[in-house]
Every structure is written in C-alpha cells, then in structure tokens.
Amino acid sequence: MKVLLCDDEENIRSLMKRFFSLEAIDCDTAENGLSAQRMLRESAYDAVLVDLRMPGLDGLSLIKWLRAEGFRMPIIMISAHGEITDAVTALKEGADDYVVKPFDPEELVIKLKNLVEASNLKNLVEGGKRLDMLIGDSPEMLRIKSVIAKAALSSATVLITGESGTGKEVVAREIHNLSNVKDGPFIPINIGGIPENLLESELFGYEKGAFTGASSRKNGMFELASGGTLFLDEIGDMPLSLQVKILRVLQERKMTRLGGVEQIPINARIVAATNKNLEEMVKKGDFREDLFYRLNVVRIEIPPLRERSEDIPLLAAYIIRKLSRDMSSRITGFTPEAIEALKSHHFYGNVRELENIIERAMIFTDSSTIDVKDLDLRSSVSRSMKKNEELSSSRDARSLRDLEKDAIIAALHRWEGNRTKASEELGITRRTLISKIKEYDIKL
Numbered sequence: 001m002k003v004l005l006c007d008d009e010e011n012i013r014s015l016m017k018r019f020f021s022l023e024a025i026d027c028d029t030a031e032n033g034l035s036a037q038r039m040l041r042e043s044a045y046d047a048v049l050v051d052l053r054m055p056g057l058d059g060l061s062l063i064k065w066l067r068a069e070g071f072r073m074p075i076i077m078i079s080a081h082g083e084i085t086d087a088v089t090a091l092k093e094g095a096d097d098y099v100v101k102p103f104d105p106e107e108l109v110i111k112l113k114n115l116v117e118a119s120n121l122k123n124l125v126e127g128g129k130r131l132d133m134l135i136g137d138s139p140e141m142l143r144i145k146s147v148i149a150k151a152a153l154s155s156a157t158v159l160i161t162g163e164s165g166t167g168k169e170v171v172a173r174e175i176h177n178l179s180n181v182k183d184g185p186f187i188p189i190n191i192g193g194i195p196e197n198l199l200e201s202e203l204f205g206y207e208k209g210a211f212t213g214a215s216s217r218k219n220g221m222f223e224l225a226s227g228g229t230l231f232l233d234e235i236g237d238m239p240l241s242l243q244v245k246i247l248r249v250l251q252e253r254k255m256t257r258l259g260g261v262e263q264i265p266i267n268a269r270i271v272a273a274t275n276k277n278l279e280e281m282v283k284k285g286d287f288r289e290d291l292f293y294r295l296n297v298v299r300i301e302i303p304p305l306r307e308r309s310e311d312i313p314l315l316a317a318y319i320i321r322k323l324s325r326d327m328s329s330r331i332t333g334f335t336p337e338a339i340e341a342l343k344s345h346h347f348y349g350n351v352r353e354l355e356n357i358i359e360r361a362m363i364f365t366d367s368s369t370i371d372v373k374d375l376d377l378r379s380s381v382s383r384s385m386k387k388n389e390e391l392s393s394s395r396d397a398r399s400l401r402d403l404e405k406d407a408i409i410a411a412l413h414r415w416e417g418n419r420t421k422a423s424e425e426l427g428i429t430r431r432t433l434i435s436k437i438k439e440y441d442i443k444l
C-alpha cells in the first residue's frame with residue numbers, strides 16, 4: 001500500500017512515516033497542498049491523508065481538487081480540536097474519514113486499512129464499468145468545463161469538434177451527466193459506422209410493413225433517446241439526403257417513423273460531434289449550412305493534446321489509475337523524465353494515443369514506475385503517421401523532428417502542395433502546418 005501524507009508539520013510527517021514503515025505502508029510526504037498536487041500527478045496512491053490547516057493551498061481546497069479531478073482513492077482528513085465545522089465541510093467535499101490531532105497512529109492505520117480495503121473491493125465490483133471523467137486543468141480545458149456546465153443546464157444543441165481522440169465522446173457524456181436529463185438514457189449513434197441505407201431507419205424507426213422485411217414496428221434512436229440525450233457522433237458523415245430530414249426534425253421537434261403517419265414528439269437533448277471541418281464542408285456544399293447552424297448553437301472545440309501539454313501529467317496519472325484497475329497491475333506512476341518526454345511528444349492521435357503509449361509501457365516495463373525507455377515514443381509517432389509509407393527503414397536511427405519533417409513533406413507531396421488537405425491528413429491545423437513548413441524550411 002502506498003499513501004501520501006500532506007501536513008505542514010515536519011514532526012508529524014517524520015513520525016508517521018516511521019510508524020507507517022513498521023506497518024509495511026509506503027508513505028510519501030508533502031509539506032503543502034501544491035507539492036501534494038504535483039506528487040499526485042506523478043504517482044498513484046492508494047490513499048491520501050490531508051491536514052486541514054496548511055499555508056498556501058489548504059486541506060479543504062486540496063480535497064476539492066482531488067475529487068474534481070476524478071481521483072477516487074480514500075481521503076482521510078487530519079484536523080485539530082475546534083475545527084469540527086471544517087471537518088464536516090471536508091466530509092461533504094469528499095473526504096472519507098477524519099482523525100483529530102493529537103491522534104493515535106494506531107487508530108489512523110486501522111481507519112486507513114479499512115478504507116483502502118473497502119475501496120479495492122468497490123473497484124473490483126465496478127471494474128467493468130468505464131466511468132470516464134473529463135480530466136485536465138489547462139486553461140483550454142477549464143474553459144471547456146465551464147461551457148459544459150452552462151450548456152448542461154440549458155437544452156441547447158451542442159456541437160463538439162476536435163481531432164480524433166481528443167475526448168469528444170467524454171465531453172458528450174459529461175454534458176449528459178450534468179444535465180437535468182441525466183437519469184434518462186444516453187444514446188450514442190455513430191453515423192459513419194452505419195451503412196447509408198440503414199441509417200434512416202436506425203434514426204427514425206419504422207412501422208410494420210413499411211418495407212419488405214419490416215415485420216414489426218421498430219423505434220428509432222430519436223425515440224429511444226426520449227427523456228435523455230441523443231449523441232449524433234461523426235455527424236460530418238451524414239449523407240446530404242438525410243441532412244434535410246434531420247434538420248426538419250430538429251426544427252419541428254417532431255418526426256414520423258418510416259411508413260408511418262403519426263407525429264411523434266421529440267424530447268431528446270441533441271449533442272453532435274465530428275472530427276471533420278464542418279465550416280469547410282459547408283463551403284464545398286457537402287454539409288447543409290442550415291443544419292450546421294441548427295447544430296452549432298453551443299460550440300465546444302477541443303484543442304489537440306499537443307496544444308495543451310499542461311494536461312498531460314494529470315491525464316497520464318488518470319490513465320495509469322484506470323488501466324491498473326483493469327490490468328490489476330502494480331505500476332504506480334512515472335519518472336519525472338517520462339512525464340517530461342510525454343509533455344514534449346508531438347501527439348497526432350491525442351488522448352487515445354497517450355492511452356496506447358501508457359498501456360504498452362505498462363506491459364513492457366520491469367519496474368513499478370514507467371521510465372522514458374519504456375515509452376517507445378518514436379514508434380508511436382511513426383504509427384500515428386500510419387499512411388506514411390515513404391519513411392525509410394532507418395527510421396529508428398532518426399530523431400522525432402526528422403520523422404515529423406518527412407511526414408509533412410510526404411503529405412504535401414501526396415496532396416500536390418494543398419496545405420488544407422495535407423494538414424487534414426496529418427491531423428494538425430492548417431496554421432500549425434504552415435508554421436512547421438517555415439520551421440523546417442521545407443521548399444515546395
């Protein structure tokens with residue numbers, strides 16, 4: 001068991017550390033809330049012990065932050081006499097138990113062991129359920145979180161855009177979970193994944209006898225999502241012929257099943273997402289402008305991970321906790337060098353790529369902390385530039401910058417210098433591409 005003790009009193013830290021070691025409990029210590037945050041981002045802990053009164057970031061704020069960031073380990077609060085109201089607040093904010101100074105170390109250890117055991121059991125039971133939280137505290141993510149909070153309270157249609165793997169589905173679920181239809185269903189439909197000829201009946205359902213093979217009535221997704229949220233994923237793949245039908249449904253808030261006449265009211269909240277550039281598609285006539293404006297009431301644009309590398313330590317810590325639960329692994333964290341390497345890695349596959357890198361490292365590492373050498377970032381770059389057959393077999397001997405430069409040249413070559421197309425293929429914005437062309441002094 002590994003715990004983090006956060007207390008500004010040096011003698012409590014050293015005393016408890018010694019006491020814990022007798023109990024075979026591995027204990028890291030932090031002297032204030034800020035250094036605790038840093039340590040929590042870098043290692044996984046089974047429990048956290050937090051002193052309430054500390055200079056800088058106090059215990060209460062630390063507890064709030066822990067829960068807001070999705071840490072689910074038990075928290076025990078350490079308070080002094082006369083802080084009972086604070087103690088109550090701390091329990092409300094998500095602490096699991098408390099001890100009052102001066103406390104009996106024995107009593108603390110018993111509480112700790114019970115809580116960790118109960119929490120492990122709970123994780124075991126919930127193991128299969130993937131409750132992803134939206135992690136990140138970069139300015140961009142904080143802004144997105146506040147838009148989500150506001151949007152969730154209204155019934156406005158939300159359009160989420162961002163590259164593949166940036167977390168569009170996580171955001172969609174978060175909106176649902178914070179909304180007043182959270183007890184209703186969340187129905188995702190992957191527009192791109194359904195054959196065009198089935199899409200209409202999937203969305204709208206049909207009456208018995210509507211067409212050959214319609215042997216009984218079938219409800220469509222719009223109806224199934226009633227009282228909940230309909231998540232139209234990959235909306236950019238919606239065929240033009242269906243776009244006009246969707247538009248009508250969104251405008252009139254009513255629909256009919258295929259082969260039916262009955263007008264069925266739609267009362268599902270609509271969230272749509274795409275990794276395509278809808279504005280561009282509208283210009284080219286591939287996406288209806290009127291539908292675009294209908295969907296684009298609230299817009300959430302998730303920036304690529306490489307443009308918010310401040311999120312990487314928290315995300316990495318979160319992913320390792322999530323995966324070690326699934327893989328029942330004892331890997332607890334990263335070396336500072338590994339975190340630095342991840343922060344400077346040029347992600348093309350965003351958080352999904354980060355998850356893959358970490359999962360691979362967890363399988364291959366021999367140690368309980370993941371180091372740079374376990375990360376294999378180079379092959380991740382070449383993999384995420386999958387279409388890049390032009391890369392020579394000597395790729396391993398070359399630097400990341402060389403790989404990136406080659407990928408850009410190859411993409412520009414394939415698209416005959418068309419920067420928009422090339423940037424789409426590379427999964428970077430056109431602006432980023434142009435600045436890279438300058439940076440690498442690529443002659444066209």
Ligand SMILES: Nc1ncnc2c1ncn2[C@@H]1O[C@H](COP(=O)(O)OP(=O)(O)OP(=O)(O)O)[C@@H](O)[C@H]1O
Binds near residue numbers: 132133136171275318
């Ligand atoms: N901010 C985040 N916090 C926690 N997990 C995240 C975050 N962003 C992404 N993830 C994780 O990364 C993976 C990819 O996220 P998600 O499926 O939501 O991406 P997406 O934008 O829908 O990608 P695609 O366009 O390929 O469908 C998921 O496993 C998700 O849990």
Ligand SMILES: [Mg+2]
Binds near residue numbers: 168169233
């Ligand atoms: Mg998705």
